[in-house]
Amino acid sequence: MEPLRDLLAPYVKAVERELRRRVPPAEGPYRTLYGMVRYHLGWTDRAFRPVPARTGKRVRAALCLMAGEAVGGRRDHILPAAAAVELVHEFSLIHDDIEDGDRERRGRPTLWAVWGEAQAINAGDALFALAFLTLDALPQRGVAPERALEAHRRFTRTVVRLCEGQHLDLDFEQRSAVSPDEYLLMVEGKTAALIALAAELGALVGGGDEEVVTLFRHFGHSLGVAFQMQDDLLGLWGHPDRTGKPAGNDLRRRKKSLPILLAWQLSEEAAATLRALYAASQVTDEMVAQALHAMEEVGARAAAEAQMRETYGKALEALSRLEKRLSADRLAPLRHLAKLLIERDY
Amino acid sequence: MEPLRDLLAPYVKAVERELRRRVPPAEGPYRTLYGMVRYHLGWTDRAFRPVPARTGKRVRAALCLMAGEAVGGRRDHILPAAAAVELVHEFSLIHDDIEDGDRERRGRPTLWAVWGEAQAINAGDALFALAFLTLDALPQRGVAPERALEAHRRFTRTVVRLCEGQHLDLDFEQRSAVSPDEYLLMVEGKTAALIALAAELGALVGGGDEEVVTLFRHFGHSLGVAFQMQDDLLGLWGHPDRTGKPAGNDLRRRKKSLPILLAWQLSEEAAATLRALYAASQVTDEMVAQALHAMEEVGARAAAEAQMRETYGKALEALSRLEKRLSADRLAPLRHLAKLLIERDY
Numbered sequence: 001m002e003p004l005r006d007l008l009a010p011y012v013k014a015v016e017r018e019l020r021r022r023v024p025p026a027e028g029p030y031r032t033l034y035g036m037v038r039y040h041l042g043w044t045d046r047a048f049r050p051v052p053a054r055t056g057k058r059v060r061a062a063l064c065l066m067a068g069e070a071v072g073g074r075r076d077h078i079l080p081a082a083a084a085v086e087l088v089h090e091f092s093l094i095h096d097d098i099e100d101g102d103r104e105r106r107g108r109p110t111l112w113a114v115w116g117e118a119q120a121i122n123a124g125d126a127l128f129a130l131a132f133l134t135l136d137a138l139p140q141r142g143v144a145p146e147r148a149l150e151a152h153r154r155f156t157r158t159v160v161r162l163c164e165g166q167h168l169d170l171d172f173e174q175r176s177a178v179s180p181d182e183y184l185l186m187v188e189g190k191t192a193a194l195i196a197l198a199a200e201l202g203a204l205v206g207g208g209d210e211e212v213v214t215l216f217r218h219f220g221h222s223l224g225v226a227f228q229m230q231d232d233l234l235g236l237w238g239h240p241d242r243t244g245k246p247a248g249n250d251l252r253r254r255k256k257s258l259p260i261l262l263a264w265q266l267s268e269e270a271a272a273t274l275r276a277l278y279a280a281s282q283v284t285d286e287m288v289a290q291a292l293h294a295m296e297e298v299g300a301r302a303a304a305e306a307q308m309r310e311t312y313g314k315a316l317e318a319l320s321r322l323e324k325r326l327s328a329d330r331l332a333p334l335r336h337l338a339k340l341l342i343e344r345d346y
Numbered sequence: 347m348e349p350l351r352d353l354l355a356p357y358v359k360a361v362e363r364e365l366r367r368r369v370p371p372a373e374g375p376y377r378t379l380y381g382m383v384r385y386h387l388g389w390t391d392r393a394f395r396p397v398p399a400r401t402g403k404r405v406r407a408a409l410c411l412m413a414g415e416a417v418g419g420r421r422d423h424i425l426p427a428a429a430a431v432e433l434v435h436e437f438s439l440i441h442d443d444i445e446d447g448d449r450e451r452r453g454r455p456t457l458w459a460v461w462g463e464a465q466a467i468n469a470g471d472a473l474f475a476l477a478f479l480t481l482d483a484l485p486q487r488g489v490a491p492e493r494a495l496e497a498h499r500r501f502t503r504t505v506v507r508l509c510e511g512q513h514l515d516l517d518f519e520q521r522s523a524v525s526p527d528e529y530l531l532m533v534e535g536k537t538a539a540l541i542a543l544a545a546e547l548g549a550l551v552g553g554g555d556e557e558v559v560t561l562f563r564h565f566g567h568s569l570g571v572a573f574q575m576q577d578d579l580l581g582l583w584g585h586p587d588r589t590g591k592p593a594g595n596d597l598r599r600r601k602k603s604l605p606i607l608l609a610w611q612l613s614e615e616a617a618a619t620l621r622a623l624y625a626a627s628q629v630t631d632e633m634v635a636q637a638l639h640a641m642e643e644v645g646a647r648a649a650a651e652a653q654m655r656e657t658y659g660k661a662l663e664a665l666s667r668l669e670k671r672l673s674a675d676r677l678a679p680l681r682h683l684a685k686l687l688i689e690r691d692y
Contacts, residue, residue, distance in 0.1 A: 157479065
């Protein structure tokens with residue numbers, strides 16, 4: 001964890017300051033509403049007292065700043081965009097936790113587990129609105145009106161894609177068969193779209209031209225897909241000491257992740273093993289070990305790793321093309337970030 | 347119903363056309379997602395076949411068009427703003443229905459009752475995002491960038507207020523005592539803010555100057571508060587033949603509406619009667635009749651009516667001040683709309 005945390009630290013500090021400026025205080029008639037939002041963001045305990053709780057890693061906001069600064073943009077111009085992207089991500093987590101029935105996040109009870117579903121849905125909506133309000137600050141910071149409007153359009157389109165991706169994710173849980181292509185469409189909406197937006201928006205607000213902005217979007221998109229594929233691999237073969245989760249955790253949670261869908265497609269026998277596990281009322285360690293072994297045997301692990309590496313390669317290719325337009329020095333933090341995200345084992 | 351429907355009809359037709367252009371078709375991988383949205387908007391049945399179902403009255407969108415046309419704006423400039431306001435209203439209904447556990451709306455099952463809470467929360471989010479996407483169309487229609495950005499800011503701030511109002515509404519349900527002032531704050535957020543925005547945004551996008559835009563906001567705000575007060579009166583003393591709901595319906599639903607809060611404040615005895623009713627495991631017709639009588643006796647009905655009339659008067663005052671700037675002819679539909687909304691008995 002440390003190298004990633006070290007790389008992000010200077011960006012995170014600026015982002016946290018901006019975020020805290022954007023969320024109203026937990027006072028007055030809306031004390032509980034904004035207290036809930038502040039609790040979710042990791043700033044307070046459930047009595048709304050300040051605490052040094054775990055926040056998100058703020059990877060998206062940091063990526064936005066890195067991209068914006070790589071094109072020579074001023075940090076105070078880019079910060080509202082970076083904060084807005086992070087707030088949308090955080091909003092989506094509040095609603096995801098309700099939709100998935102997850103009672104815990106970052107080591108603490110989720111909003112709905114503390115304040116009930118009704119208030120948690122509404123607090124998510126408020127955070128959604130605050131994300132747009134944060135983006136509205138761009139012109140005040142000196143971003144030209146046309147560029148601010150373009151940022152709005154790209155931001156909004158991405159939020160629509162986010163909902164489309166989440167729709168597929170919820171839909172897949174109800175279905176027996178999901179193809180790897182459908183999976184990819186889901187990941188592009190649910191994970192990659194927002195990471196692509198972070199890079200794209202930073203470059204746009206920072207003053208990049210159309211070609212540069214597009215290359216940043218491609219970089220973020222491929223990085224986002226590769227990130228999720230790596231996440232899927234760690235969800236099955238990650239080391240419990242590093243991930244903090246039991247081996248084969250995604251099998252235990254009956255998820256439909258990439259290696260699982262590939263195994264399903266590659267071998268009738270592996271599919272039968274997985275179907276049996278997914279239908280079982282209780283999943284034993286032995287069943288998990290057997291399914292993991294079957295997935296390796298039929299080449300699903302290798303195939304998922306190959307897809308991940310290929311997608312990661314596309315992200316690096318976009319960076320190389322950017323190096324023809326921008327200095328390698330300025331792109332160094334982005335190359336470093338991509339490397340750390342893909343090589344992580346937790 | 348007929349005079350209001352007649353007044354709105356020409357506006358509704360244009361608004362429906364714009365709305366249908368803004369919501370993606372129920373096709374492809376997101377068939378169910380956009381099908382749910384289209385079902386909620388009253389366009390399809392639950393198998394996503396077109397039906398002539400009941401839609402909303404589209405009062406907010408019509409008000410936006412009326413205001414925009416009163417300042418001399420072009421309808422195609424104003425339509426995205428009108429549609430965006432209506433979509434935000436419809437989004438809030440999807441989430442309200444989940445939060446309140448309501449299984450029926452406009453004579454049909456609500457989204458969550460058909461597709462489950464998880465998908466309904468997400469469909470609400472998608473509609474929320476589509477509202478912003480709709481507003482993003484303003485510059486394409488020829489609205490100047492600075493004016494479009496100003497529209498964005500006002501739109502977003504209002505959506506935040508909407509969530510604040512909903513927060514109070516949910517909070518009040520959990521509390522024993524709510525003051526009339528707190529009630530007013532809730533109504534201003536939950537109901538009046540969006541109606542004020544409709545009028546304000548129409549005038550802004552239509553090209554009105556700051557004074558005119560502000561007067562339209564005041565008009566919409568007072569009209570919105572008066573509208574809700576009238577709604578509260580009908581929820582208690584409305585005629586079942588006209589409202590389609592049993593007498594004293596808000597008492598049966600244990601709501602905390604204005605006349606109830608006023609009675610609570612005006613008389614210890616009335617408060618005791620209401621407390622007994624709210625604590626009862628089953629509310630009988632006799633208890634309802636007795637509570638309604640007690641509220642009339644202590645002057646709560648008259649006080650609520652007086653507040654409603656006073657607030658309505660403020661809306662008309664804003665219109666009169668607008669008549670000094672704009673032609674009375676152009677303001678006639680707004681005066682007519684206000685009259686019909688306040689005099690309605692259903």
